[in-house]
Amino acid sequence: MISSPLIPVAGGYIDGHWCAADGGQTFPVINPATGDVLAQVARMGGDETLLAISAASRAMANTPTIEKRREWLENIASALVKNRDEIGRILCLEHGKPWREGKAEVDYAAGFFTYCAANIDHLKSRVLEERPRGCEWRVLYRPAGVVGLIVPWNFPIGMIAKKLSAALAAGCASIIKPASKTPLTMIALFALLEREVQLPAGWANLVPGSAGAIADALLTHPDVAVISFTGSTEVGKELIVKSAAQVKRVALELGGNAPYIVFADADMDKAVDQLMVNKFRGSGQTCVCANRILVERSIAAEFSKRLTIRVNALRLGNSLDDETDIGPLVDRAGYEKVRHHLTDAMAKGAQLVAGAVADALPPPLEKEWGGFFPPTVISGVNRTMACWNEETFGPLVPIAEFDDENDAMLKANDTEYGLASYIFTQNSARAQRFVEGLHFQHVAWNTGTGPAPEAPFGGMRQSGYGREGGIEGLFEFVDVKTSPVGI
Numbered sequence: 001m002i003s004s005p006l007i008p009v010a011g012g013y014i015d016g017h018w019c020a021a022d023g024g025q026t027f028p029v030i031n032p033a034t035g036d037v038l039a040q041v042a043r044m045g046g047d048e049t050l051l052a053i054s055a056a057s058r059a060m061a062n063t064p065t066i067e068k069r070r071e072w073l074e075n076i077a078s079a080l081v082k083n084r085d086e087i088g089r090i091l092c093l094e095h096g097k098p099w100r101e102g103k104a105e106v107d108y109a110a111g112f113f114t115y116c117a118a119n120i121d122h123l124k125s126r127v128l129e130e131r132p133r134g135c136e137w138r139v140l141y142r143p144a145g146v147v148g149l150i151v152p153w154n155f156p157i158g159m160i161a162k163k164l165s166a167a168l169a170a171g172c173a174s175i176i177k178p179a180s181k182t183p184l185t186m187i188a189l190f191a192l193l194e195r196e197v198q199l200p201a202g203w204a205n206l207v208p209g210s211a212g213a214i215a216d217a218l219l220t221h222p223d224v225a226v227i228s229f230t231g232s233t234e235v236g237k238e239l240i241v242k243s244a245a246q247v248k249r250v251a252l253e254l255g256g257n258a259p260y261i262v263f264a265d266a267d268m269d270k271a272v273d274q275l276m277v278n279k280f281r282g283s284g285q286t287c288v289c290a291n292r293i294l295v296e297r298s299i300a301a302e303f304s305k306r307l308t309i310r311v312n313a314l315r316l317g318n319s320l321d322d323e324t325d326i327g328p329l330v331d332r333a334g335y336e337k338v339r340h341h342l343t344d345a346m347a348k349g350a351q352l353v354a355g356a357v358a359d360a361l362p363p364p365l366e367k368e369w370g371g372f373f374p375p376t377v378i379s380g381v382n383r384t385m386a387c388w389n390e391e392t393f394g395p396l397v398p399i400a401e402f403d404d405e406n407d408a409m410l411k412a413n414d415t416e417y418g419l420a421s422y423i424f425t426q427n428s429a430r431a432q433r434f435v436e437g438l439h440f441q442h443v444a445w446n447t448g449t450g451p452a453p454e455a456p457f458g459g460m461r462q463s464g465y466g467r468e469g470g471i472e473g474l475f476e477f478v479d480v481k482t483s484p485v486g487i
């Protein structure tokens with residue numbers, strides 16, 4: 001069992017109080033590296049969600065000033081940075097990622113609160129310079145209402161930071177549903193909100209537990225104005241359908257299938273370096289991980305050779321061990337998906353380049369908790385394979401070759417997803433054509449970096465809609481009102 005000063009209760013937090021589930025039910029949180037049960041957390045449902053919505057509605061009866069909201073945001077950022085090590089430790093124990101990544105994620109999370117605090121003045125009302133119809137036109141940014149925030153397990157503090165920072169900046173109280181694999185990091189955040197930020201009761205409520213029941217309560221309650229969801233495209237589609245009954249606004253950050261394109265004129269060592277960081281962060285369990293590596297045919301063999309040296313040097317291990325480069329996959333389903341992508345590709349003609357051994361491909365995982373999957377590189381990948389069409393979410397690097405610019409563009413865009421993409425070339429005119437032509441929201445040129453708090457990020461196509469980060473993200477939870485004044 002985990003012991004931490006930041007986990008006072010393995011429960012929810014509603015209306016300023018820690019609480020258990022009404023019926024006393026709990027669910028286990030498991031360390032994916034060891035199978036140890038870290039905690040038994042309250043399994044809440046619809047009734048507790050309704051209490052949380054009432055608390056949030058009451059809190060919103062008085063809109064706090066912009067100055068007060070800025071102060072909350074700044075204090076949350078400071079509290080996160082001050083408690084980086086302990087939050088990072090909790091996060092790594094329940095997720096399995098290496099500790100240095102866990103601590104970096106806490107800083108990344110703090111960055112969203114800092115950015116919103118510094119830019120909250122964009123939410124002040126303004127008067128248009130133009131005066132159509134002889135009127136003075138005012139534009140107001142009002143809090144949309146109570147918001148429901150549903151987050152995944154792969155960035156236990158990063159994903160909620162994007163949403164909660166924008167919600168508080170807008171003046172919206174929230175109901176937060178954490179992922180059931182990683183609720184402890186969220187509990188630690190709430191301990192900070194209570195002790196170090198003194199966020200008043202009702203402004204942030206934590207309801208861990210049954211996803212369907214909690215989401216249904218949020219979707220059907222008239223006080224809930226926006227549901228912001230990060231997770232799989234499958235669940236996102238379900239939310240779109242269910243939100244229709246009340247024309248509920250949904251913001252969706254969904255899955256990806258990122259192409260990583262390397263031209264013969266690229267700085268190859270840089271392309272390899274950046275791929276190592278991009279692909280193996282969180283054991284490959286991120287929505288912006290390179291999913292299909294497209295390499296120009298003339299350099300494919302050399303690229304694979306240089307990549308293989310790096311991949312073979314990676315060390316798998318427990319998250320809190322300083323030597324660890326890659327932790328376990330989060331659970332059996334995650335492990336089996338990567339295994340399926342590997343065996344399917346091999347059966348369809350892909351070749352093993354690094355990592356797993358052909359005569360002993362990783363065996364099925366019998367336990368339910370996480371498993372260590374060897375970082376693996378395969379070549380000869382094509383569009384008939386599952387790893388081309390689906391998000392792998394694991395440390396498998398599938399390499400396909402392309403002949404020319406046109407071929408690269410067609411192959412990269414051969415997916416219904418549209419989240420992140422990467423291109424490596426020294427040719428700036430070509431890079432510009434790809435920035436325009438790739439149907440992905442994030443198009444990185446000569447870098448494997450994902451999103452930053454200062455820049456808008458989100459999906460196109462089946463990767464969803466809505467933006468988080470940047471000035472655009474500040475407007476996610478406001479209603480934009482217009483008031484022409486006759487003068």
Ligand code: NAD
Pocket residue numbers: 150151152153154155159177178179180211212215230231232233235236238252253254255256286287391419458459463
């Ligand atoms: P998931 O969809 O299974 O779960 C996400 C959250 O939704 C969890 O809290 C879960 O409990 C909840 N949930 C599950 N079923 C639900 C339902 N029927 N109604 C409402 N909520 C429900 O996703 P996951 O496995 O936790 O996360 C991995 C996915 O998230 C990947 O596809 C990844 O690409 C995506 N992701 C996207 C982004 C982005 O910014 N676009 C960022 C991180 C992760």
